[in-house]
Amino acid sequence: MKNQYVYSKKLEVKNLSCFRNEQILFSEVNFSLVPGNVLFLQGENGSGKTSLLRILCGFRLADEGEINWGDKKVSGMPEYFQNISYVGHKNGIKDELSVEENLNLMRSMASVSDIKTENVLKEIGLFKRADVISRQLSAGQKRKLALARLMMTDNSFWILDEPFTSLDKTSVGFFETLIKQHISRGGMLILTSHHDIDLSGLPVQHFSLSSQANV
Amino acid sequence: MDIKLLYHKFSSPPYFYRIAGLWLPYIMGLFVTLFIAGLYGGLIMAPTDYEQGEAYRIIYVHVPAAWMSLFIYMVMAITGAIGLIWRLKLAEIVSISSAPIGASFTFLTLVTGSFWGKPMWNTWWVWDARLTSELLLLFLYLGVIALYNAIEDKRTAARAVAILALVGVVNIPIIHYSVEWWNTLHQGPTITKFDTPSIHLSMLIPLLIMAVAFKLFYIGSLFMRVRTELLKREQKSRWVSELLKIKK
């Protein structure tokens, strides 16, 4: 069993607003998340879930409001961003590289490298396809490859945007277990998902964006 | 009054909208007065140049326009940087609203330069160092405007444009220097244009008046553009709807 996370702190989102083309996407979003907790972000299509996650990752700038990590503003705090593991709509893998090369790259850039690429390949069931160029993988296999970065990191804050798109049942089960391990180590997770996802036994907060917009 | 407070107040859209609206008539009024005075001084009172005859009088438009073209680029870059760093909406809008005005002044400089060249060199265009630099400045302006229009989200566009303008500012001295060098090596025209070291006072004063008039015109038209842009950007906010209610 792995150790508890050292760099897990309280996340606080205050009065966050986001506009797109001068239209309000969401406004006055408030929530907080403490170590060892999951935030399940819900909302209709177009309610701004992805935008909110991208703001948390620093890809997008919030138009109003602030994000605090351990009572400090995250802007100008690189440690906060370096502690994020993000899997978004885009897989972040290179089509031209083989499965193994992609994993090796992820591993060399991740914070820990004590897990062998070989083991990762076996666990996600791509061991026999290690030398295949990623372009030739199925959508589900690509997704597994993208999610594999979660196995090779020591980051305590995970942000997952529709992580289980096109995954089969076994794989979903595998990553659910991975999430449970992560949370039990004091990790934090914010995710969106249209799939049924089994987070039983975990402290899950539900937060809905669309109901915010209606208020 | 505390400077920081003043700064926050002035950078708030509704406050700026109101103040700019109040000042606008005075600025434009002063501009018209100075413009007429400058034109009268330059075209009628100033003596004829013994070398260039009456044609030199185009400097009363050409030179102030050339000054403005560079000045506005600087304003655009500096306000762009302020918008980029402090995320000040007003600075972003001032920056991008300056671009078309600056481009127009640059264009005016080129056109008047060409009018001046016709009687002097008997040709509409000469690859003179200053005219060439001015042409390149126009290209820089056009790039800024094109980029702004291409990006759909206007706040993102303003930030992109600010980066481009800053890169441009670093490049302008290098461009200018390279063009000067290129010009001396390629044996440009022997008469150095617009280089009037010992200009007579009666010629200089109208020129300075015109320069001030042009600055006022820039400020006036900038205020108008910024006000329109503010209304457009903030159409959903309370102050705009209140403003519209009063108007109704």
Add this chain to the structure above:
Amino acid sequence: MFKTWLQIFKRDLLIAFRRRSEIIHPLIFFVMVISLFPLAIGDDKVLLQKIAPAIIWVTALLATMLSLDNLFRSDFEDGSLEQMTLLKTPLSFLVTAKISAHWFITGLPLILITPLLATLLYLSSDTIMMLLLTLLLGTPTLSLIGAVGIALTVGLRQGGVILSLLILPLYIPVLIFATLALENTVQGFSAEAQLAMMLAVLVLAMTLSPFAIAAALKVSLN
């Protein structure tokens, strides 16, 4: 930090090797456009000799610009860029790895093929040496400046045309210094001053543009 730099550098070289056509196309463009000139002008040795440096440099400028198109596009589209911003190594440092790799696979071949093209345009060996020197000093600058433009337009649909509007004016000093250096060489003068300027511009571009590129990429991600 340097390990990550090297990883990105190697990754880009490997990807480029697997997508060779992207390296070769700008090179073919370069060769074809240059050979259009003798066809359009006629086999006039004196005239071709005179304008050859200008032809080669203007074409190199355009070829560099074309080749830059994919510098950040695939990373932007497949999400690698997002992942890169979350790494411990600053983005402004990582982009230099990408640009270096890109220069190795597009700039260097262009320089290597130039002697051949210069011979077709009847340049003397002295001039060819100077041409290579100016290209060696100039093309990295073009890549660095062009990368700012690419970073600003990577998210746009019609990025190509706008890109040329943005960066061609910024390319002018390099073009002027290089062609002046060549002109001096042809006339038998020293070109040291121009080369020194080109070096200065290169150093300036190396110091400042990575920050502009990183900032521009972050704006494009928004």
